[in-house]
Structures are given as C-alpha cells and as structure tokens.
Amino acid sequence: MHILLADDDESIARVACLGLRRAGFTVTVVDGGLSALLAAREAAFDALVLDWNMPDQDGIDVCRQLQADPAWARVPIVFLTGATHEGAEQEALAAGARGVIFKPFDPMTVGEQVRQLIT
Secondary structure, eight states: EEEEESSSOHHHHHHHHHHHHHTOOOOEEEEHHHHHHHHHHHHHSSSSEEOOOOOOOOOOHHHHHHHHHTTTTOOOOEEOOOOOSTTHHHHHHTTTEEEESSOOTTTTTHHHHHHHHHH
C-alpha cells in the first residue's frame, strides 16, 4: 500500500515514515497541506496520514477538500497529530478521517495502528 504522509516537522515525518515502512507501506512524504493536495492530485495513494497543524494549510482543511472530491472520497485518511484540544478526535472524524493517532506516538507500532484504521 502506498501512503502519503504530510507533516511539516521533518524529524516527526522521518520517524513516522520509518514506522510506516517497517509495517510494509510504501511512503511518500510531503511537508505541508498544499503539498499534500498537489501530490494527491498527481499520484494514486491508498491512504493519507496528515498532521493537523501545518503552516500553509492545516490537515483538517486538506481532509475536507479531499473528502469532497468524488475521486478521493473513499481514500482513508488518518491524522497523526499533536492537536489535543477538546473535541479534536470528533472534529477529525466529522471531516472524514478514519481515526486519529496522537503524538507522541510509538514508532514501532504506528504502522500497525495506521493499518488497523485504514482497513
């Protein structure tokens, strides 16, 4: 499975990417919401893993835009985020996400957590 991972924190993206690859995923990494939208329109992905807070466009907005597009409406989206405000998980689910993994996450299990949420 090919996953698009969007996170503006390079160290978090690197660790998450290693965890996802350890679980057998092929991973393409981008550094923001706008990059995620561009990549999603240029290539086919089986799932997306989005950070919530990114400087150019937040993950919730990206999720809503992709879920509104019939070509992307069935592609599972998971948030990997430090957003811990009350109602964060409910907001992500309402935007169309399959689930939320909160930071800090365990790099040894993050791939399997994503797999459980997208299958």
